Amino acid sequence: MQHTTPHSFTELEHWLNERRVTEVECLVPDLTGVARGKILPREKFTEDRGMRLPHAIVAMSVTGEQPPSGPYYDVIEPTDRDMQLRPDPTTVRIVPWATDPTAQVIHDCFDAQGKLVPYAPRSVLRRVCDLYAAEGWDPVIAPELEFYLTARNTDSNVPLRPPIGRSGRAETSRQAYSIDAVNEFDPLFEEIYEYCHVMGLNVDTLIHEIGAGQMEINFFHDHPLGLADEVFFFKRTVREVALRHDMYATFMAKPIAGEPGSAMHMHQSVVRKDDGRNIFSNPDGSPSDAFFHYIGGLQKHVPTAMALVAPYVNSYRRLSRYTAAPINIEWGYDNRTVGIRSPISSPEARRLENRVIGADANPYLAMAMTLACGYLGMKNKIKPKPEMKGDAYLSPYALPRSLGEALDWLRRDTDLHEVLGKEFITVYTEIKELEFAEFMKVISPWEREHLLLHV
CATH class of the missing domain: 3.10.20.70 (Glutamine synthetase, N-terminal domain)
Incomplete structure (x- = not known):
């Protein structure tokens, strides 16, 4: 039905x-x-x-x-x-x-x-969407969600490895956009699409990403709250189907050493409630002040909000130079090395793509975060830096390098607290400090390998 x-x-x-x-x-x-x-x-x-x-x-x-x-x-x-x-x-x-x-x-x-309840993730996103509604705006979102398929792994001390496909072999090389590499897992993806159809999830394109066993699914653009619900359901569905096919599906930001990390790229635009016009474009088709102010808000506030979209210690392993992930919040037209990309589009479809968000982020908080930063940019008329026309990977780091640093930055951004809610920020940062303390109790193989007999 x-x-x-x-x-x-x-x-x-x-x-x-x-x-x-x-x-x-x-x-x-x-x-x-x-x-x-x-x-x-x-x-x-x-x-x-x-x-x-x-x-x-x-x-x-x-x-x-x-x-x-x-x-x-x-x-x-x-x-x-x-x-x-x-x-x-x-x-x-x-x-x-x-x-x-x-x-x-x-x-x-x-x-x-x-x-x-102000710290429930769905409440936080509702709060931000209500701020847009009060201005006569409707935010529009389209997520692109990356994930890895891996062989079953019941021992957390053993590194993950790619799963076995129809050929009986696991991937050992880069297979970006390979149709045959996706077809290796046809039975699994047919079941995912069947389940998504039954559930009414508006999934669009499936591609093979750069990593071994790394996939990406794109969602059709829609209102943020409904789309966050769909991403929530989708993650649950993919994990379930993978188990039925004797695999794991993981949305960890960096599950496999030496392979690219997984992101949740977030395309976003804003339309007027009364006539549906994209406020990022002027009547003559040129980019509007709102477009540039939105970029300015992202550039100012995304670095301080990174704990919301890079929520674990593992998240910061993805955000490193030359790993197909941004290390700063530069912006540019059709430039995949920047944190904020403006894809090629018609004036009616002009949008921005936030590329810093990890696949491990809570979809409700990820959408709330990026919309909150853009909202502050438009309300406070924040001007962006000049467009980055070269390789942003060569530019200095402008994002926090660890969860501990990210939490410190988040606590200082009082403008963001007002938009997302002070109660939420308090609860969230306290929980993440607890997780960070738990992680610091663990001694890694690297430490035993390089420090045990050398220091």
Whole structure:
């Protein structure tokens, strides 16, 4: 049955009846992008019209921890109170891999006063979109999401390796844009596309990226909140299908040493709500002041916001010179070495591509971050640097080099705090400090190899 979009709880009930759904996965994306929630029998879902979970469920580290003390608890009460989760009917999808008819619905988080929980990722993106709406603007987003297929790996001490394809061999060389390299995994991709069709996910082009076993999927442009939901569902789908084909799918920013990292390139533009005109172009087709101010906002605020889109220690292994990833926030027309690229397009489709975002970023926070930076640029009329017409890889680093440095930069950008929400910034930075401290307890093979007998 083709996917349709209900817009009320009554329409949602009809949707579930048509598909004879017996179970509902009630989902909420946490800071990492992990699907948290409960699986309810259909009757229980209908009766409750939502569920309750502790506030901290959406504010945990990737290892499931919360800080023992500190500013985190100025925002989240240590008594571990419940929040009310309400289903968003527009997000309902069938779970294609479930044995019994099962639906999945994303929920929004509300506190006891009926207000959106400000540090839930979906709330953060809603907040930024509301700022655009107040100006009479509609932001338009189109993500390009890279990921790796790898052989199964049950021992975290063993490096990842490319999977075996139909030929019985694993890739050992660069296969960028190779059709035959994609065809090595035809059964897997046919199932991914089938599931995406059933779920109504607006995926577009599939290509083979530079790395061994590295793929990219492009999404059609749309409103940010709906697209963030689709990326959230897509990640879940790809992981599930890969397991069914005896592989792993990973969205780590740098999963394999010596191979390029994985990005979530974000194309973005802004149109007027009243007439749909792209505000990045003047009536004569030339780039507008808003276009340049948006670039200026990205250049000023993206470096300080990197902890939101390079959220793990691993993320900064991708952002290094000559690895097909940007190291600064220069901008240019049709220049893939810069952090902010303006692709070739008609004036009506003029857009900017943020190339610094990692595939490991939470899609809600990634979209909120890049839109927030552009919003500040337009509101404050920030002028950009001159266009970079050469190789930006030769320019100095302008992005933080580690998660610790990125968190320091983020804490200092008070303009960004106002747009994204101070409570969110407090919770997020506290959680990321906890993750960084956890990582620093681990001794790496490099340290044993080079320091054990030499220092």
